[in-house]
Amino acid sequence: NSKVIQTPRYLVKGQGQKAKMRCIPEKGHPVVFWYQQNKNNEFKFLINFQNQEVLQQIDMTEKRFSAECPSNSPCSLEIQSSEAGDSALYLCASSPTGGWAETLYFGSGTRLTVL
Amino acid sequence: GDSVTQTKGPVTLSEGTSLTVNCSYETKQYPTLFWYVQYPGEGPQLLFKVPKANEKGSNRGFEATYDKGTTSFHLQKASVQESDSAVYYCVLGMSNYNVLYFGSGTKLTVEP
Numbered sequence: 001n002s003k004v005i006q007t008p009r010y011l012v013k014g015q016g017q018k019a020k021m022r023c024i025p026e027k028g029h030p031v032v033f034w035y036q037q038n039k040n041n042e043f044k045f046l047i048n049f050q051n052q053e054v055l056q057q058i059d060m061t062e063k064r065f066s067a068e069c070p071s072n073s074p075c076s077l078e079i080q081s082s083e084a085g086d087s088a089l090y091l092c093a094s095s096p097t098g099g100w101a102e103t104l105y106f107g108s109g110t111r112l113t114v115l
Numbered sequence: 116g117d118s119v120t121q122t123k124g125p126v127t128l129s130e131g132t133s134l135t136v137n138c139s140y141e142t143k144q145y146p147t148l149f150w151y152v153q154y155p156g157e158g159p160q161l162l163f164k165v166p167k168a169n170e171k172g173s174n175r176g177f178e179a180t181y182d183k184g185t186t187s188f189h190l191q192k193a194s195v196q197e198s199d200s201a202v203y204y205c206v207l208g209m210s211n212y213n214v215l216y217f218g219s220g221t222k223l224t225v226e227p
Contacts, residue, residue: 004158033214041202043217056214091158102208104215106158
């Protein structure tokens with residue numbers, strides 16, 4: 001069973017509303033990733049952190065998405081103004097080193113529905 | 116650009132029959148290759164990391180061999196079980212991006 005904890009499991013928002021989801025990475029894993037999985041099972045990398053610092057993020061994340069991983073608190077991903085196209089499963093994953101050859105450990109995801 | 120292509124699903128098999136999921140990739144990098152599996156209602160989990168070229172990786176009865184010449188690494192299982200019903204992803208890790216690239220997934224349904 002995954003030790004990456006994501007909350008809430010389901011999130012329903014209206015267009016233009018904020019949507020916030022949280023992730024507690026596996027203990028001892030300093031690197032955290034956020035991925036978006038759409039209904040066609042396509043994965044899109046959004047952002048990753050090492051400790052509290054952003055390592056990489058895509059343009060989409062820079063504009064409407066914000067994310068943080070404060071020390072001693074859950075990581076979070078927030079969509080400032082939800083759009084219908086944001087409806088997807090948002091997956092958080094953690095890794096001991098974040099190296100490109102490392103295994104990622106995923107949570108069960110937050111399923112966002114934007115009405 | 117970089118890409119990974121795998122068998123389009125869905126695939127429906129009877130218990131005890133064999134499975135092959137084909138996966139090929141294009142990249143100028145030297146990737147690390149993985150198979151991940153996603154069960155309903157869960158996030159993906161590692162099935163196994165495919166070892167170096169021409170070596171076979173395996174876990175839970177699944178096997179994959181990485182053919183560097185054809186840039187392919189196919190997933191196989193000789194005898195599937197109902198509990199193998201899931202979506203299987205071939206995945207690339209590449210050093211210059213430090214993120215994983217997922218294939219489109221192959222949904223497998225195994226009927227009793």
